[in-house]
Amino acid sequence: MDPALIDKYRQETSGTQNVIHLNNAGASLMPDRVRDTLFAYLQSESAIGGYETFALYEEELNRFYELAAGLINAKSREIAFAESATRAWQMAFYSLPFDKGDRILTSRTEYASNYISYLQVKKRTGVSVEPVPNDGHGRLSVDALAEMLDERVKLVSVTHVPTNSGLINPVEEIGQLLENHPAVFLIDACQSVGQMPVDVDRIGCDILSATGRKYLRGPRGSGFLYIREKLLKEIEPVMLDLHGAAWTSPDAYEMRPDARRFENWEINFAGKLGLTEAIRYALEQDAAACWNRIQELATLLRECLGDVDGIEVKDPSLEKCGIVSFYSLRKPVDEISDELGKRNINISVTGGNSTLLDSLDRKLDRLGRASVHYYNTEREIDQFIAELKRLL
Numbered sequence: 001m002d003p004a005l006i007d008k009y010r011q012e013t014s015g016t017q018n019v020i021h022l023n024n025a026g027a028s029l030m031p032d033r034v035r036d037t038l039f040a041y042l043q044s045e046s047a048i049g050g051y052e053t054f055a056l057y058e059e060e061l062n063r064f065y066e067l068a069a070g071l072i073n074a075k076s077r078e079i080a081f082a083e084s085a086t087r088a089w090q091m092a093f094y095s096l097p098f099d100k101g102d103r104i105l106t107s108r109t110e111y112a113s114n115y116i117s118y119l120q121v122k123k124r125t126g127v128s129v130e131p132v133p134n135d136g137h138g139r140l141s142v143d144a145l146a147e148m149l150d151e152r153v154k155l156v157s158v159t160h161v162p163t164n165s166g167l168i169n170p171v172e173e174i175g176q177l178l179e180n181h182p183a184v185f186l187i188d189a190c191q192s193v194g195q196m197p198v199d200v201d202r203i204g205c206d207i208l209s210a211t212g213r214k215y216l217r218g219p220r221g222s223g224f225l226y227i228r229e230k231l232l233k234e235i236e237p238v239m240l241d242l243h244g245a246a247w248t249s250p251d252a253y254e255m256r257p258d259a260r261r262f263e264n265w266e267i268n269f270a271g272k273l274g275l276t277e278a279i280r281y282a283l284e285q286d287a288a289a290c291w292n293r294i295q296e297l298a299t300l301l302r303e304c305l306g307d308v309d310g311i312e313v314k315d316p317s318l319e320k321c322g323i324v325s326f327y328s329l330r331k332p333v334d335e336i337s338d339e340l341g342k343r344n345i346n347i348s349v350t351g352g353n354s355t356l357l358d359s360l361d362r363k364l365d366r367l368g369r370a371s372v373h374y375y376n377t378e379r380e381i382d383q384f385i386a387e388l389k390r391l392l
Contacts, residue, residue: 001293001374009375020380022301023346025163025191025323025371027213027220030278037277038219041270054269061269064276065260068224071279072208073199077258078232080225081272085190085211086113088225091262092207093117093157094238096184100126102154105183107132107140107169108357109162114188115356118157127154131357138165138316142173153183160198161191164350164358164367166298166320168192175204184231190214190223194282195322195373196291206231212271215322215373218278222271227259237262290374294322297372297381304385305370310392314367325350325367330392333368339391345384347371 010016015029044053054061065076082088094117098104104118108131118129132148135141140158156178158169171187178185186207192198193208194215200208208226212218227235236255237244243265245253255261301324305311310330315323328336337349347370352359359365370384 001289006377013375016375018344020345020383022370022372022384023348024373025214025369026348028215028217028373030217031281034218034274034278034281038270038274041273057273060276061272064272067276067279067283070283072226073201074226075229078226078229080259080262081267082223082225083221083268085209085223088223089114089188089209090117091237092225092227093186095235096155098125098127098154101152102127103152104129104155104157105132105145105148105153106157107159108134108361109159109167109355111159111163111188112354112356114157137318138167140169142170142177145174146177149181155184155186157186159188161321162355162358163191164355165325166315166323167317168319168321171203179204191323195294197287200226212275212278216278216282219271219274221268222275225259225262232259241265293374294372297376298322298324300378301370301372301381304381308385308389314364322373323369323371325369327367333366336368336391340387343387345387
């Protein structure tokens with residue numbers, strides 16, 4: 001990537017002047033214009049009122065659907081705003097009808113919130129929850145999935161990029177396998193949308209959830225849900241309010257025809273506007289070039305960490321993303337994270353129970369997690385490694 005372009009990104013992101021931010025898989029630094037959009041909306045609410053501000057910004061708030069659809073190659077009617085990726089995922093998952101004997105197939109790197117939901121539905125309905133074995137590179141094995149498929153499989157649900165490593169699950173291959181199977185294909189794209197190109201048409205998924213705060217560089221408390229149009233005709237949200245449906249007679253209601261039936265009437269409108277601006281900013285960039293930049297920085301980071309005595313990099317798989325996880329033999333990773341924070345270097349820590357099956361498989365405990373974005377620099381990685389060596 002052109003160094004001048006990286007300088008531009010950093011000039012447009014004031015936070016890069018304050019910290020070395022290697023916690024983009026937690027929450028990225030927002031571009032200044034996203035911050036300014038949030039502030040302007042809140043200032044307007046304070047000055048003229050909440051309903052009045054909504055009316056002032058209604059046209060721009062409605063642009064969210066077109067922009068989010070463009071980001072993942074969907075239709076605007078297939079997009080709903082959500083307060084988080086978890087909220088989006090749960091609204092879709094809990095709306096699917098399950099019966100005793102149905103099977104849910106998932107990955108061994110599944111995120112805790114998702115797996116807890118599977119287990120709750122298992123307890124309520126008697127479905128079976130079956131993690132698909134990994135291939136030799138730690139990814140969900142498409143061959144194993146093919147052998148497990150039968151007419152009782154109701155849902156195949158996969159986390160695209162796990163929270164605890166740089167692994168990327170083969171979602172396009174899974175989509176090809178499921179093309180002629182009636183199972184619903186659900187993707188948690190919390191860590192992938194904004195980091196790498198994501199195309200729901202190429203993937204062939206029926207449902208996808210995404211967040212604003214991570215690689216999209218939007219505000220916390222924002223995300224979105226994609227539901228393929230053909231599935232919209234078949235499922236009803238587990239909860240409805242007067243936004244998702246109209247009360248048409250004393251004993252009847254009529255749902256919206258689009259994905260917005262999964263929304264609530266009352267939402268964080270400032271957050272929605274901020275996410276709209278973050279998506280617009282993302283669409284203005286060369287997605288492939290940004291993805292290449294992230295991969296280059298992550299490769300450099302893994303190489304540098306591998307040379308630090310007492311540090312073990314714990315990322316499996318061949319193709320890796322911008323999340324780099326590591327274990328420390330010499331000092332607890334929580335202590336490392338705290339000490340780095342005092343030096344204005346941000347990383348995070350992921351616990352074993354956040355991806356319990358994978359942690360048990362690989363005998364992992366708490367891991368340090370450093371996650372890069374395209375606005376990070378090689379110099380920042382050098383500074384991080386130098387401080388890490390001093391701490392150890």
